Amino acid sequence: MSDASPSDQSSSVVAFPAPDREAYLRREKPPRVLAVANQKGGVGKTTTAINLGTALAAIGDEVLIIDLDPQGNASTGLGIDRRDRRYSTYDVLVGEATLRQAIVSTAVPRLHLAPSMLDLAGLELEIGQARDRALRLRRALAPLDDSAAGHVNFRYVLVDCPPSLNLLTVNAMAAAHAVLVPLQCEFFALEGLSQLLKTVDTVREQLNPDLTIHGIVLTMYDSRNNLSGQVVADVREFMGRKVYDTIIPRNVRVSEAPSYGKPVLVYDLKCSGSEAYLRLATEIIQREKELCVG
Ligand SMILES: Nc1ncnc2c1ncn2[C@@H]1O[C@H](COP(=O)(O)OP(=O)(O)O)[C@@H](O)[C@H]1O
Ligand SMILES: [Mg+2]
Numbered sequence: 026m027s028d029a030s031p032s033d034q035s036s037s038v039v040a041f042p043a044p045d046r047e048a049y050l051r052r053e054k055p056p057r058v059l060a061v062a063n064q065k066g067g068v069g070k071t072t073t074a075i076n077l078g079t080a081l082a083a084i085g086d087e088v089l090i091i092d093l094d095p096q097g098n099a100s101t102g103l104g105i106d107r108r109d110r111r112y113s114t115y116d117v118l119v120g121e122a123t124l125r126q127a128i129v130s131t132a133v134p135r136l137h138l139a140p141s142m143l144d145l146a147g148l149e150l151e152i153g154q155a156r157d158r159a160l161r162l163r164r165a166l167a168p169l170d171d172s173a174a175g176h177v178n179f180r181y182v183l184v185d186c187p188p189s190l191n192l193l194t195v196n197a198m199a200a201a202h203a204v205l206v207p208l209q210c211e212f213f214a215l216e217g218l219s220q221l222l223k224t225v226d227t228v229r230e231q232l233n234p235d236l237t238i239h240g241i242v243l244t245m246y247d248s249r250n251n252l253s254g255q256v257v258a259d260v261r262e263f264m265g266r267k268v269y270d271t272i273i274p275r276n277v278r279v280s281e282a283p284s285y286g287k288p289v290l291v292y293d294l295k296c297s298g299s300e301a302y303l304r305l306a307t308e309i310i311q312r313e314k315e316l317c318v319g
Contacts, residue, residue, distance in 0.1 A: 055170035056089070056179040057313060059239055060197035060204045065217055066188030069207040069244035071098040072279060072289075073305075074185035076298070077205075079288035080306035082135035086180035089128065089169075092141035093162070093197055094187040100140035103131045104286025110140040118148055118161040118196070124169065125176070133288060137177065149192045158192060159232055163200035190224045198228040203239035203316070205309075210246045210253040210272075214260060240312060241268045242305060245275040269312075271305040274298060 061074045074090050082088045092099040093114055100110065109129060112122035117139065127139045152158045162184070169179060183205075184197040198204060204225055208214050222238070229236040241264050247253045261268050273279075276298035282289040290299045 054178075054180075056166075056182045057203075057317075058166060058182040058184065058201045060184045060186060060194070060201035061207065062184075062186040062194055062197060062204050062221065063206050063208065063217075064188055064190045064194070064221060065209070068209040069242075069273065070094075070188070071102060071185050072283075073205070073207045073242060073244065073273070073302075074099055074183045075102050075283075075288050076279075076290060076302040077306055077309070078136055078181070078183050079133050079290045080302045081181050081309070082133055083290065083303070084306055084310070085135070087135050087137070087177050089137045089139065089179045089182045091124075091139045091162070091182060091184045091197075093145070093184050093193045094141060095143050095146035096187070097141045097143070098283070099185040100138060102283035102286065103133075103136075103138055103288070105129055105131065105138055105140050107142070110142055113142040113145065114139050115142060115145040115148060117165045118145075119151055120161075124165045128177075133291060136288075137179070145193070153192065159195050159199050162196040163233075166200050190221070194224070195228060195232075198225060198236060199232040201233070201236060203237045205239045206241045207244045208241050208260060209244050210256045210275075212252060212256070214243075214256045215263060218263075237316070238267055239309070239316075242271065242273060243268065244273040246272045247275045269305060269308050271301055271308050273301045273305070276301075 061070045063070055071094070078088045078090045090099055091114060112127040114127060116122035117124050117127050124139060128137050129140060131138055152161065166182065184201065186194045186197050206221065208218070225236060225238060241260065243257055243260060246257065257272065274297045276296055278293045278296040279289045279298035282292035285292055289296065290302060293299060
């Protein structure tokens, strides 16, 4: 059977009232997927996923955070009780639930979460032999660009990775458009970065040819500590323009917020940490425009 005739097609386009057509075109854009990754623990991955996500949502975008760490810190930090995690990212990656089924709303408007549970730690044993083991997240994300009625259309998906270059992180990189690397301003900041960059290269060669480094965000900067300034200079020299201008300061409000199940932007909007994450969101939107146009 042949498809609709050209005249049918043009009439259906013309029949769209202008504003609906605008909305329709907007909906068709697939979300941008950023993997927040660094195999070191405690460098600010989860904090960045939560607060960058909150800032992007505050600016007006629909945002999904995917918790890919068995520790579930992003889920807890966003105040999602274990009892409310009906399906987790484990269920999604083993194929027992769709991503849409796992998504829950957070207290922040436009910010959504696919939570994790400890069972995610066993995923590698479970699917380690499957041929598509590295592509599970990419497959799970694919249906998100559908424009079915009532579905949220995400502009950004942030994947909070575990502190390891394991199968979960590889899944995140295989599914992502770009990798966002939080780097703590400490003496060993650059140690391990080349290994991370090598993993990105391998994933690009074998699984995801368009994968790029979105940028490096320096975290926990302490202006009273001379070392912090030296680390910033070293990282900028090594990574050049890939380092965002925004630096996240060490700020006690940032570390207090998760115990209240709140992003710091909700806990204390005016603190230096919140201001920095808002600036980072603006910078990322700007960089996105350059990446998507270029
Ligand atoms: N800018 C910051 N100022 C103060 N504490 C921070 C900041 N960023 C992160 N932290 C704290 O540092 C610890 C590690 O951060 P986290 O985001 O969980 O790292 P990761 O996800 O890389 O393991 C957490 O206790 C967090 O609250
Ligand atoms: Mg974490």
